[in-house]
Amino acid sequence: MYPYYFKLALISLRKTPMLSLLMVMMIAIGIGATMTTYTVSYMMSKDPIPNKSAHLFQVQLDSMDEIYGDGKTLPTMISYQDAQALLDSDVPKYQVAIAAIQQRVSHEANRHLTPKSLKVRTTTSDFFSMFETPFLYGSGWSKQDGKDAAQIAVLSKETNSWLFNGENSVGKTFKLGADTYRVVGVLDSWDPLPKYYALPHTAFTKPHDLFIPFNTQVKNELFSQKLVSNYCWKKPDDESFSSLLTSECMWVIFWVELPSKKIHQQYQSFIDNHALVQQSLGRFQNRIYNKLVPLKQYLIDEEVVSDDSKMAVWLAALFLVVCLLNCMSLMIAKFHAKAGEVGLRRAIGASQQDIIKQFSIELSVVGTVGGLLGLLFAKIGLISAANTYSYLHSDLMQMNAPLIIGTVVLAVISSLTFGLYPIIRASQMQPSSQLKSL
Amino acid sequence: MLVMKSLAKAFYTDDIKTQALHPFDLTIQQGEFVSIIGPSGSGKTTFLNIAGLLETHSSGLYTLDGKDVAELSDKQKSAYRNEKIGFVFQSFNLIPELTLYDNVDMPLRYRRFNREQRHQRIMQALEQIGLATRKDHYPTQLSGGQQQRVAIARAIAGTPTVIFADEPTGNLDSKMAQGIMSLLKDINTSGTSVIMVTHDNTQATQANRVIQIKDGQLSEYSQSQQAIA
Numbered sequence: 001m002y003p004y005y006f007k008l009a010l011i012s013l014r015k016t017p018m019l020s021l022l023m024v025m026m027i028a029i030g031i032g033a034t035m036t037t038y039t040v041s042y043m044m045s046k047d048p049i050p051n052k053s054a055h056l057f058q059v060q061l062d063s064m065d066e067i068y069g070d071g072k073t074l075p076t077m078i079s080y081q082d083a084q085a086l087l088d089s090d091v092p093k094y095q096v097a098i099a100a101i102q103q104r105v106s107h108e109a110n111r112h113l114t115p116k117s118l119k120v121r122t123t124t125s126d127f128f129s130m131f132e133t134p135f136l137y138g139s140g141w142s143k144q145d146g147k148d149a150a151q152i153a154v155l156s157k158e159t160n161s162w163l164f165n166g167e168n169s170v171g172k173t174f175k176l177g178a179d180t181y182r183v184v185g186v187l188d189s190w191d192p193l194p195k196y197y198a199l200p201h202t203a204f205t206k207p208h209d210l211f212i213p214f215n216t217q218v219k220n221e222l223f224s225q226k227l228v229s230n231y232c233w234k235k236p237d238d239e240s241f242s243s244l245l246t247s248e249c250m251w252v253i254f255w256v257e258l259p260s261k262k263i264h265q266q267y268q269s270f271i272d273n274h275a276l277v278q279q280s281l282g283r284f285q286n287r288i289y290n291k292l293v294p295l296k297q298y299l300i301d302e303e304v305v306s307d308d309s310k311m312a313v314w315l316a317a318l319f320l321v322v323c324l325l326n327c328m329s330l331m332i333a334k335f336h337a338k339a340g341e342v343g344l345r346r347a348i349g350a351s352q353q354d355i356i357k358q359f360s361i362e363l364s365v366v367g368t369v370g371g372l373l374g375l376l377f378a379k380i381g382l383i384s385a386a387n388t389y390s391y392l393h394s395d396l397m398q399m400n401a402p403l404i405i406g407t408v409v410l411a412v413i414s415s416l417t418f419g420l421y422p423i424i425r426a427s428q429m430q431p432s433s434q435l436k437s438l
Numbered sequence: 439m440l441v442m443k444s445l446a447k448a449f450y451t452d453d454i455k456t457q458a459l460h461p462f463d464l465t466i467q468q469g470e471f472v473s474i475i476g477p478s479g480s481g482k483t484t485f486l487n488i489a490g491l492l493e494t495h496s497s498g499l500y501t502l503d504g505k506d507v508a509e510l511s512d513k514q515k516s517a518y519r520n521e522k523i524g525f526v527f528q529s530f531n532l533i534p535e536l537t538l539y540d541n542v543d544m545p546l547r548y549r550r551f552n553r554e555q556r557h558q559r560i561m562q563a564l565e566q567i568g569l570a571t572r573k574d575h576y577p578t579q580l581s582g583g584q585q586q587r588v589a590i591a592r593a594i595a596g597t598p599t600v601i602f603a604d605e606p607t608g609n610l611d612s613k614m615a616q617g618i619m620s621l622l623k624d625i626n627t628s629g630t631s632v633i634m635v636t637h638d639n640t641q642a643t644q645a646n647r648v649i650q651i652k653d654g655q656l657s658e659y660s661q662s663q664q665a666i667a
Contacts, residue, residue, distance in 0.1 A: 004547055011535045344531050347492055348592070349520020349548035351513045430494075432487040435531065 001354075002361065009362035016334065020366065023330050023415075027370025030323030031411045032377025037316040039382060039403055041309045043396045044204065047296065048192045049132065052257065055093075056130070057264075057292040059086060059254040059271060063278065064233050065285035074291055075231050076199070076302065077250040080218075085274055087124065091267045092256035094130035097214050098123045098197060099252055100227040105210070106175045107163055118159065118209035119227060120176070121198075122217035128154070128185075130257050131197060136160070138170035138185035141213060145184075149215035154185040159209045179220060181212065193395045196295055197255060199229055200302035204396055218245065248283075258292070268292060320414065328418040335359070335422040342426050343434025355427040356420075363419040364412050371411025375404060439599065439631060440466040440489065445498035447484055458484045461498060462656040464649070466633065468599065471626040473642035474635045475659060476651035482635040483604055485651060489633060490523055490602040491515045503599070520548050524593030524630075526622075528605035530585040532577040532592075538564065539573040542592045549596060563591035567621065583614030590621055600631040607641060619644055 013020040047053050060074040061082055068074060078086075083097045099122045106115035127133070128140035137160075141152050153176065160169055160183075169183045194203035217223075221241040228251045236247035258264040271290045278284045293301065335342070342355055350358075378399065386397035399407070426434075447459040459481045466472055476482050487493035488500065491507060500507050503522065510518065524545075525531075532541050542563055546556040564570040567587040569580075577585050586606060593601050603622060607615035619641055626632045634645065642648050648659040 001547065001550075015535055340531070341533060344533070345544065345548075346516065347490070347519060347525050348545040349516050349596075351516035351548075353513070354516070354548060430492065432483075432492040435492070435527065 001357070005358045005361035006365070008358060009365045012338070012362055013365065016337070019330060019334055023327050023334075023366050024370045024373060026323045026327040026330070027367060027411050027415055028373035028377055030320035031371055031374025031407060031414070032381060034313070034316040034320045034410075035374060035378035035399070035403070035407045036381030036385065037309075037312045039378065039399050040385065040396050041313045042403060043193060043398070043400075044304060044309060045299070046193070048194055048196045049295070052132075053295045055257050055259050056295040057256050057258055058295070058298050059256060060291040060293055061271065061275065061284075062286055062289040063248060063250070063275075063284050066233065067286065068233075073301065074289070075229075075250050076253065076298070077229055077231060078252055078254050079248055079250050080245045080252055082274070082278075083252040083254055086254060086271065089267070089270050091258075091263060091270050093259050093263070094126035094257040096124050096127045096130050096197075096255045097252050098127070098255070099214065099217060100198075100208060101217055101222045101224040102227055103177045103222065104175075105159075105163070108173055108175055108180065113163070115175075116162070121208040121211045122214045122222075123211060124214050126257075127211065130255065131192070133190050134188040136186045136188040137168045138183070140211075141184050146213040146215060149213060149219035151179055151181045151216060152184045152213065153181045154187060154211040155183055156187050156207060156209050157189055160186040176210075176212070177220070177222070191395065194299065194304050196299060196304075198253065200299075200304055203299075203302075203304045256292070264292065324414050324418040327415065328422070331363070331419045332422040335426045339426060339429070339434040340436070342429070343431045343436075346427075346431035347435060352427040356423050359419070359423045359426070360416060363415045363423070366419075367412035367415030368408060370415060371408035374411055375399075375407050378407065439468040439503060440464070440633075441499075441501045442489075443499040445488070445495050445500055447481075447488060447493075448496045458654055459488075459495075459651075459656070460654045464656060466631065466647075469626070469629055469631055470647055471623070471632045471645040472634070473645035473648045474633065474651060475637060475639060475642045475648060477637065480651045481654045482637075482651050485656070486602050486604050486633070486635050490525060491519050516548070520545055521596060522599045524596065524598040524601040526586070526589050526593050526601060526603040526606045528608040530577070530582075530589045530609075532585055532588055534577050537574050537576055538569060538580075538588050538591075541577065541588055542595050545592060545596050559595045559597075560591075563595040564588075566594065567591045581614070582610050583617055586610060586614070586618050587621065590618070590625070594625055594630070598630065600633060601625060603632065603634040605635055605637070607636070607638065615641065 061078050062074055063079060101120045102117055103120050104115050105118045107113040125141050125143045125146040140154055145152055163174055169186060173180050173182050230249055230251040232249040234248040236243040258267055272288055275284045275288045275290055382397040442464040444461045446461040449456045449458055474482050488495045539560055542560045543556055546559055561570055564573055567590055569587060607618050622632050636642050650657050650659040
């Protein structure tokens with residue numbers, strides 16, 4: 001019967017083209033607006049590394065001698081001296097200290113290439129394994145090279161294209177500030193969304209242009225205040241870089257991968273012991289309160305998906321409801337006009353269920369066309385949003401397959417939900433009263 | 439086949455009760471051709487709607503083929519209307535967007551016949567009314583008489599036991615009306631009961647039994663000479 005109902009649906013829609021168009025447009029506009037905002041919100045909040053997000057934890061230490069915030073939250077950074085102490089642990093599968101600098105980069109041999117000031121991620125060797133970065137050429141640096149503060153780097157694909165025309169640049173050198181660095185690896189396209197490992201306000205920007213060892217930053221005394229969140233609850237002794245390293249200033253982000261509960265417990269003990277030792281040395285005076293924040297919790301705590309974004313989704317959903325209510329009134333008008341046909345079909349043997357099925361198919365067709373058109377509207381909305389907010393990650397404005405399917409399904413379910421009342425009402429009327437209107 | 443005992447129908451509007459049909463007894467046997475006559479507003483169509491299961495009665499007993507219709511669910515009533523009853527209306531009630539073929543096909547679809555069975559029945563019905571060659575035409579391309587023939591084809595395609603015809607010639611001129619009457623008589627001759635509402639006494643007397651409704655009261659009017667088929 002369903003192919004028959006489908007045929008009847010097409011005939012019915014052709015019979016009232018203007019009404020059908022209005023219904024489709026109502027659904028399409030509502031769906032388009034909702035899915036535009038929902039896509040951005042969904043892409044913001046999706047799990048950036050689903051295969052291991054449950055095992056990634058950010059280390060947060062209360063090294064202060066005062067209450068921070070509401071007493072429950074802690075800074076998302078730790079001090080350099082704590083980072084160095086934690087790096088000595090062999091409990092985590094991987095552990096990564098992260099900071100950032102901005103430096104002038106140039107090609108040693110190619111004088112025609114205009115130097116650029118690039119953002120440089122400084123990190124430890126586990127970074128590439130822990131965050132599963134894909135490599136186009138070479139690899140990350142070894143633990144030893146990291147410890148030795150070697151003048152080596154991993155380039156992003158874009159930086160390699162700019163510096164070395166996209167060729168395999170492993171072994172080649174370039175200038176970072178005044179120093180020469182050797183390329184050990186080139187990343188393939190890698191654009192995690194959100195960029196979970198760094199500061200929350202940079203979650204929807206591209207990864208930095210190149211990566212150098214954390215210790216190399218320290219050795220060369222490189223520091224860019226504007227690229228790190230440096231929380232100095234206690235002033236350093238002086239302005240020097242060495243004072244920064246021994247100070248209580250918190251500017252290093254620290255992540256660990258803990259593959260099991262047992263290892264998690266071991267590592268919690270390790271950082272608590274570290275805090276106790278430090279307490280005996282006069283630090284950590286406030287309390288022993290150290291947290292291993294799971295990645296997903298970190299994204300929630302840091303409000304990577306802003307309340308404004310969530311509010312926009314609710315407002316768009318409300319708009320969809322308004323559109324659907326309008327559509328519902330059109331459907332009531334349509335089914336009122338079709339009362340005679342309903343009466344006739346009931347008279348010749350259609351049950352209430354047959355009528356509901358027939359018109360549900362018609363509504364599904366309206367919903368599907370509305371959904372497809374809504375998809376187009378959402379795409380246009382996302383393109384214009386991408387143009388307006390060009391500094392944001394372009395993937396935020398992309399619908400993936402589940403969202404595309406979800407859009408059409410939502411349109412069909414919405415139109416069925418809101419069209420069900422007029423259909424049921426029409427099917428429950430006495431056929432004799434409807435027959436008069438054919 | 440059709441037995442009504444103390445059957446009555448009343449409509450209620452706010453606190454006002456309108457007795458459309460006063461309690462009456464009626465039995466119609468299989469194969470009868472019965473005319474229902476009476477002035478406008480007398481309750482003829484209400485009677486037909488109740489008899490055709492398009493409307494429920496207020497009180498009394500109505501059995502169709504031995505089954506108390508009050509006990510039938512909506513689905514069962516729909517199945518009864520589909521299998522045992524055929525309707526012919528004054529204004530034809532064809533769907534203008536569907537071809538003659540598809541209009542006749544409608545009740546067969548709800549019978550869940552397969553494509554071949556439906557095609558056979560549709561063509562047989564269209565041939566019986568003489569419009570098989572115009573199966574792909576639309577109702578608006580036909581005259582009133584032809585449209586009513588298609589409505590009859592739709593009613594008989596499912597080989598019902600009874601046809602309820604509500605003023606089937608009301609919108610037709612006398613020549614076309616006579617053609618429709620002949621068709622109904624032919625159908626009756628083949629064993630299908632026909633219960634026809636009309637306000638035309640000449641046509642009414644072509645039936646083998648005439649029932650008069652006046653102010654909601656039913657009474658036997660006369661007995662025609664025509665033998666029960």
